[in-house]
Amino acid sequence: MNRALALALTGLAGAAGWYLCLDISAAAEREMPAARWLWYGGHVAAAAPVLLIAPIQFMAGIRGARPAVHRWLGRVYLGLSLVAGVMAVALGLTMEAQGTELPLVMFGLLWIGFSALAWLAARKRDWTAHRQFTIRSFAIATSFVLLHLLQAGEAVLFGWLDWPELRYATRGWLSLVLPLLAAEAYLSWWPAARRVFAKR
DSSP states (O other), X not given: OOHHHHHHHHHHHHHHHHHHHHHHHHHHTSOOOHHHHHHHHHHHHHHHHHHHHHHHHTOHHHHHHOHHHHHHHHHHHHHHHHHHHHHHHHHHHXXXXXXXXXXXXXXXXXXXXXXXXXXXXXXXXXXXXXXXXXXXXXXXXXXXXXXXXXXXXXXXXXTTOOOHHXXXXXXXXXXXXXXXXXXXXXXXXXXXXXXXXXXX
């Protein structure tokens, strides 16, 4: 494992732990029904490990040398993503803050959909589609980390918005849309742009 990859994995591990601690701390300060605690805790517990598993899945060395490990981790990733996605949909449908329900529900549905499509593509041995949908699934998984980053910088980024509800909604939509844009830019826009500007 090279140094850059080791640093990236360490950073993702730190981000997962940071997210987990922040969410538990924030949730402890709020009064929530027992059922909502179940959705919330299940989502956090399932989502955080995905950040650690996904980078390992993208390592060509492990895929080639230890395919059984790749397949086993892929099943774990799929299961955790499906659980976290279902919990996110349940949370979105019961959100108290108006304006954040729809992006959270869409986040959960897209996570479920991309993860399922990645699995189906692997079953059909369509490795190109499998890789593309796994990248999209991982991009969606990073949304919850981006959400907390935006929340931490809310005073600077969204201080010009007077209504707290509008700031919450803006943060929710940006945390959903920006990772999707990044994934599509990597998968299609940037390769297409390189072809357009390539010297002939």
